[in-house]
Amino acid sequence: MLPAVNRLRTSSDFARTVRHGRRSGNSLVVVYFLIDDSIHEADLCTKVGFVVGKKVGNSVVRHTVARKLRHVVRDILPELHPGTLVVRANPAAATASSNDLHEALVRAFQRAHVYRTEQER
Numbered sequence: 001m002l003p004a005v006n007r008l009r010t011s012s013d014f015a016r017t018v019r020h021g022r023r024s025g026n027s028l029v030v031v032y033f034l035i036d037d038s039i040h041e042a043d044l045c046t047k048v049g050f051v052v053g054k055k056v057g058n059s060v061v062r063h064t065v066a067r068k069l070r071h072v073v074r075d076i077l078p079e080l081h082p083g084t085l086v087v088r089a090n091p092a093a094a095t096a097s098s099n100d101l102h103e104a105l106v107r108a109f110q111r112a113h114v115y116r117t118e119q120e121r
Contacts, residue, residue, distance in 0.1 A: 002074055008049030008084055017049075017084040024112035028093045028104035029069070033112045035083040044082040048073050051088040061094050065101075069093075072102045080114050 008014060021034035050069055052062045069087055093101060109115055 002048060002070060002077070005045055006048055006077060008047040008086065013047070013084055014049055014051070014086055017086045021084070021086070022112045024108045025088075025090075026104050026108060028090055028096050028101060029108055030088045030090065031105070031108040031112050031114070032086040032088070033081075033083060033109075033114045034085075035081060046077060046080040046082055046085055048077070048085045048087065051086060052093075053089070055091045056089050057091075057094045062089075065089050065093050065096075068096075068098050068101050069105070072098065072105050076106070076109070079116055080109070081116055085114065 008017070017034045018032045021032040024031050024033075050066050052066045052069075054062070056062050056065055066089070069089060073085075073087065087105070093104075096104070
């Protein structure tokens with residue numbers, strides 16, 4: 001599970017990130033990332049939300065995919081820029097292994113420039 005401060009909760013935050021954020025994706029996931037200039041110094045963290053729709057599968061499959069995605073993001077969370085991040089699973093994610101999802105997320109994060117640079121770490 002993600003720490004409470006790193007969870008994206010409100011539908012308005014999801015909508016703003018998807019509408020105005022940078023998008024990058026592949027066959028397994030689509031990533032939307034928004035650096036918010038109105039973030040206060042105390043809130044300099046990455047907030048992450050997950051979208052796993054019904055096209056991915058039934059509820060058991062959707063929750064399994066969401067858990068795998070949460071686990072992968074939790075491990076690389078300290079390396080990400082502060083901002084809001086929405087990870088949307090594509091239907092192919094239902095049959096993907098955790099390693100496949102990890103590789104897909106890393107590629108999508110790199111293309112969306114979500115990682116911090118060496119100077120920012």
